Amino acid sequence: MTYNVVSKYNEQMRMRSQTELSFLRLIKQLVIFPTSKRWFFMRNQFYLLIILILFFVGCQQQVNEESPVNIPTTKDKVYSESWNGEPVIVKGQTDDGNYTNINEINDVKDIETIIELLKNAEWEENVQVDIRPPDYRFSWNRYIHGVWDNKEYNRLEVIIEGHSSYGTLSISSSEVLYEILTGTSYESD
Known part of the structure; x- marks a missing residue:
């Protein structure tokens, strides 16, 4: 009984090695040592087939129209965070162009109102703002905001x-935010 198992194993190994040798001979003839014109053309067709497969696999795009990619906007990233507890320090621009502290906001309700107003502002992404320096600056959770009146x-x-990112607030939101940031009422012309 042991003899049959061993002989079957030996037979399987011999068949396997013959198959591997046949395959290696075929590859050797196709790629390395062409022996006739027929093999030369087969080798070129083999290379062409490989190149085409790589080209089509590389150019294939898998687009799923049912679930579009949702890239979070800057507004979503910034205002989805909770407040880290540090006071919001508002700085106003002076006549000489420097900024001085004009208000410090610690009240949780005021900060929640600021974030809600900024979250509801009309934001534009990928905008380069090239105007005068901001009238006011404040920092909330490591994000520095510039505010123009x-x-x-x-x-x-x-x-x-x-x-x-560039945001514009409504008139009513501008009045509320201005009053919280500066501590004074908003004066419109």
């Missing part, structure tokens, strides 16, 4: 420094 439209305009 646009007297022409009675609105505040906001950027998040280091990001390409």
Whole structure:
């Protein structure tokens, strides 16, 4: 009984090695040592087939139209975080172009209102803002915001420094945000 198992194993190994040798001979003839014109053309066809397979596999795009890619906007990233507890320090621009502290906000309700107003602002992504320095600056959770008072439209305009995002607040939201940031009422022309 042991003899049959051993002989079957030996037979399987011999068949396997013969198959491997046949395959290696075929590859050797196709790729390395062409012996006739027929093999030369077969080898070129083999290379062409490999190149075409690689080309089509590389160019294949898998687009699933049912589930579009949802890339989070800067607004979503910044205002989805909870407040880290550090006070919001508001700095106003002076006549000489420097910034001085004009208000420190520690009240949780005021900070929640600021974040809610900024979250609901009309934001534009990938915008390069190239105007005068902001009238006010404040930092919330490591994000520095620049705020402009646009007297022409009675609105505040906001950027998040280091990001390409530009936001515009409504007139009523501008009044509330201005009062929280500066501690004074909003004066429109």
